[in-house]
Amino acid sequence: MSKTTLRAFMPRQDLISFVVLAVVIFIVMPLCTDIFRLNLIGKYLTYAFVAVGLVLCWGYGGILSLGQGVFFGLGGYCMAMFLKLEASTPEATKIQSTPGIPDFMDWNQLTELPWFWEPFHSLPFTLVAVLVVPTIFAYIIGVAMFKRRVGGVYFAIITQAVASILTILIIGQQGYTGGVNGITDLRTLLGWDIRTDSAKYVLYFVNGILLFACLLFAQFVRKSKLGRILLAMREREDRVRFSGYDVSNFKTFVFCMGAAFSAIGGAMFTLQVGFMSPSFVGIVPSIELVIFCAVGGRMSIIGAVYGTLLINWAKTTFSESFPELWLFAMGALFIGVVMAFPSGLAGLYQTHAKPWVDKALSKLLSQRESTNSNSPVTAD
């Protein structure tokens, strides 16, 4: 990639915010917190995957999905099924009436492993499934909806219904899914104990790296022609269609991408937290994920990460001491962000902090350039 295309892909402002976020995630957080808190932050960061996907779907594409929890959950469940099978060796489950199957199946009088659990004995299959299952699911929904020009409010309501269907299904089919409790008691990944402190450190960093991979991909989409088409579509969909673009393909692509991001987040959630349950699939968590994105700023992928961290941190500290006040605060936050700060934290930064930062930066840069010009010029 030549220097100019690199600059087009990552302008200086964006580069700085990427670097700052990297410093926060990879250096500041691990140094300032103990492993318990760090694990908690890792958990929050898995939601950030979803929020970043939502920035592109909702902020750029103008399609609000209220079912992102579905994809988060599907990714998480795929991972959890693999880990659960690994934890249910015949030796570990020998007190059951049928050893070798997950404990909740035994409690629900299942005597053999259901067929769709079988392939999850293999890690490569699981890793592929984590990405592919939610993406195919999103593709089906996307094609069905966008080809028929269903958008906006109707799309939101239907994705919400999908989230509600999947939750009822998971809770209802206890023998296959673990019901309300979900899939719990996960121990090892290929024999590597994921509950130890060192494993938690490793998983935190893996999670961070994956998040950055997603962020870079999102940045690429934003800055490419695709990003501009998405924006144009959000403003005037019919005009983009009249210009000869197949609008539905772009929408389906960005929706599938959001689903894939969410699924990676879900899988990392399962690994770091050690269980997966329907409480991350339904309507309520899905809408909360949207508010993480809204608080961060619906047009800013980096803002979405900060928004997610901030809200979850506030939720944890607040709800420990004032569980009642927290719901009031959360409600007020929804209303406040929508009415007063539609562009969220990123918008606040743009209007209030950015001029100040710009000034400081240009001062710094001009100083450096002046020192550079004093140094002997080398031919390049």
Added chain:
Amino acid sequence: MFSEYTTAELVSIFAMQGFAGLILFSVFVLMALGLAIIFGQMGVINMAHGEFMILGAYVTYLISNLFSEYMPALFSIYFFIAMIAAFFTAGALGAFVEWAMIRHLYKRPLDTLLATWGLSLIMQQLYRTVFGAREVGVSLPDWLMGSIPMTDTIDIPINGLFVMGLTIVISISVYLLMFKSRWGGQVRAVVQNRPMAGAVGINTEKSDRMTFALGCAIAGVAGSAFTMIGSTGPTAGQLYIVDTFLVVVFGGAQSLLGTIASAFTISQAQSTMEFFLSGSMAKVLTLLVVVGILMLRPQGLFALKIRH
């Protein structure tokens, strides 16, 4: 699956499940009518609609306690007063919410969804703080209890009949109000072409406020009726909101008749299947079919043929 029942048993199963479905249908219609007015006519997604319904239920609960405490002689008619009170309380709150929040968001329909979701969280927590987290029930006057025996195996509960009658009365009043009255004409004019409606002298702001308030008020009455067949808890509204939205969308957002027809289809399908499958699978199947049909017919069953 039918072989283990006799014909007579099957008939009564279908009759009883059908009747249970009719009660569910009435609640759906009452909730969906309010939503259809707000969403279909104004394009506002009111996620707090369930909480307005619960508000009506709590008002009914308060008034029933008030009557049994201070006016036991009039207890048999408290329900009518409670319904009127629920109508006006929910309506007044609706008007306030429209003034404080919704009117600033008419150009951003998706944002009304988030803002009203926030409102619903606040209302839920408010109910929990005031009334406690436990579900509360309302004691019914004597004449509403009991049932009418039709045959040996079929009993028709009176409170169910009452709810159904109420639904019919309210549906007809809403129809008359929206399609036969001067005010309804103004509302529909505002919806179709706001600047033009304003230009011919309709106060569009007032019309919006009244429309929103009316939708909420009907939700309040729905909640009041709901207390007769179930108990009320702080989060009960959330259980119904997705179903209600599906009912409205399935029927075609701008058609009141469509709303009623789709409420009927969904509730009957669900309650008939519930007997043969587990409740959750019946619900999953119903929702799946509805979503599937919506993918084929995104505008709903009864779409108005207008240009956008």
